[in-house]
Amino acid sequence: MTPAQLSRTVRHAWSRAVAEGALPDPAEPPDRVTLRRPPHGDADYASNLALRLAAGSGRSAAEVAAVLRERLAAEPGIARVEVRGPGFLNITLADRGAGLVAALLARPRPATLPEDPARDAARWAALTGEPPTFARRPCSPLFRVQYARARTVALCEGARALGLTARPEALPGAAEQALTALLADAARLAGPALARHLVRTADAFLDVLYAPAERSVLPVGDEKPEAAHRARLALAEATGTVLAGGLTQLGISAPDHL
Template sequence: MTPAQLSRTALHTLRRAGADAAVLPERVVVEAPPRRGGGDYATGVALRVAARAGRPALETAELLREGLAAEPGIADVRVVGPGFVNVTLSEDARADLVRGLAAGGPPGDPRDRPAVDIARWAAATGEDPAALAVRTARSSSLFRVQYAYARTRAVLRNGRQLGVEPHHDGRAEDGAALLALLADQARVADQARVADQARVEDARAAGPLARHLVAVADAFLDFHDSCPPLPSGDEKPGAAHRGRLALAEATGAVLAGGLSLLGVSAPAHI
């Protein structure tokens, strides 16, 4: 279940619970739980709906919790704080999500072409091309995204050499924040496509997609450092390594697909 699917499910649940259409938003914002308890996703829609309807937020949140808890693919739903609703996917749903992300990304342009890429990235983000030309992770957000993509390809190559193949069993022992960002790629990419189809004159209409890719890259690099996808030393490869490689594979697909939409290359070596 992606954030977009959960958004639609939450709206349908609120309608079934009797919420007036006039107080419902067009789309429910679903995000990674930001310091508000566990789970894979979180939404504060109950706070917004309750405020519009003049009802207690916790009452609305509880109605949403009860409805979502009965949905397939959802293992647990909890009301947190003043009315946030946190959702935990089932292991099968989480594994399906990772597989779908890994399989769904279009291949990126493997050429390393800094001049073209910098110009297009700068047009989307408004960043200084001179700063982007300094190809370090600290100086250039573009380099950070392309480097993260290259790291996903490297760990997968090294994994194959060790005989470790990506396989996510759905457990959320690590990488939950990264997975939530990966899952949100479809929504952000759709917004970029709509902007492109509308022929928006301001090239910065693609800015949200670029910023999302930076967030994915940063989350992956943090994940890579704190939860190494490959065994080291005498460590034996296990299910955790296979699961982390699956997240690396999904990250690579998401980054390549996003860079392709921006007309920016995704070199496997950088």
Template sequence: MTPAQLSRTVLRAMRRAVDAGELSAEVPERAHVERPGPGGTGDYATNLALRIAGAAGAPPRRVAEVLSARLTEEPGIAHADVTGPGFVSITLDGQGGPGLVAEVRARGERYGHVSPDTGALAQLHTPHDLRAVVVADATRRILRSQGVLVRVTSEAEPDAEWVRVLGVRVDAYGRPPTPLTTLRPVPAPTTPDPLRLGPDAARWALLHPAPHDHPRTGPEHLAQRESNPLFRIRYAYARTRALTRNAADLGFTAAPGETDASAYELLGALGDHPTVLATAATRHAPDRLTRHLVRTADAFLAQAHTVLPLGDEKPSAAHRSRLALAEAAGTVLAGGLSLLGITAPAHL
């Protein structure tokens, strides 16, 4: 079950409680769900009871108790517990894994994308600054994934090398006739020149840091080792492709099925992907997507060794399920890199 699906489930449970007369309140259009913080329990938590307690004329914990009781009746939810002043902690029943993996496989690299277009429009205006233009270019891609039509303008025509090496695109340049909100990540890099890294490493070097951080543009971004997060992501993707090839040699293919407890972190990362894309689009923050891809790659690599049979072991349903999960991880990694304008090679 993805966060979006769980949000709809929470709203459905609350509406059932209202329809049954257990509460009297207007149910909002959206319910916020998120991973619990340090020390929290369950797979997700929601603050919906706190949000509507005032309108319901009931203490938040009472509203949370009603909501949690209704949630336990919903398919895909093992149990829901009231915590704190009125939060509801939700534990999925473990059957959400196959459904999530099947959804990723069905949507492909468009998993997490919004279709059809929402009709929303966005205008991004940048100074004549390499990092600002690259961030605007990636933000355009992410916003388009969320159904938003985007126009990018800049104070001056991008340098020819920016276009040739990094493939950035600006729809118009010059001083706009009316003031626009300027997208300016600071500070910008100075030396060494990020273009010397090549298109993929240069884009990563400029997109990965938070907007207020100095981007590092040294040769560490080209290192083929664990300390380089871009390498880990691309290596993880290449590993998923290799697992598919190796499985074919062993005579089996992927099939979503029950997942192991060791896959919890990876399933969580895959399930969070649509929310990460939506947040990165809303906040014009491609660095959020870069950090999510690092998390996804690390979660996959931690359990990649379990995918194929060992020794004389025969392929089983568990191996087919793990392979399906690995392929879903590869799909998310490749799709995420594509939105950043970075390639995902099948071989490293």
């Protein structure tokens, strides 16, 4: 389930509750449902819809959240819904991001710009306010983004040589979940916010890439390919799609090799 699909699902749960008489119809119905990463716990998303609906309804946000929780928990693709604090809904997806990765893999490969280090450095500096730099070192945020994208290409090439194909599946690791969450948020950003987000995404991907050998993207040595390898490969390929698309959107090249 993608964030957009989940947003529609939450809104549908509210509509059902109103139609069934479990909640009053507000004077100003919400036009959309905003989802954010929860500050605490291991849920995938949090919504403040209950707090918005409670205003002027004569009910507490916790009561509204309980009604929404009951309906959301029965929806396909949702594993768990909890009411936290004054009425926040913490939602855990059943696929833990596998649906999002599958959707990203289904996208056409982004058309990237010709490599031009001078243009890239100037454009990045204009977006972020950082001094222009041509340095290809880890201290350069732009280099880390371009390097991470190039590593996804190298992984896909290595997988083809091994006959390994990507297969989106749920990955329980904290690093993988953190990366998946960042991929979900990229589509709604632009300009400087997108540039900063790409740096966070690249760093999260490198955390996954340089994880211990037992959690490697590709099989190591005589290791046999397993479902986890295929799932991490799918996550890496999806990351490459997001990084390449984001760089291109910013007017910056996304080299296949560095």
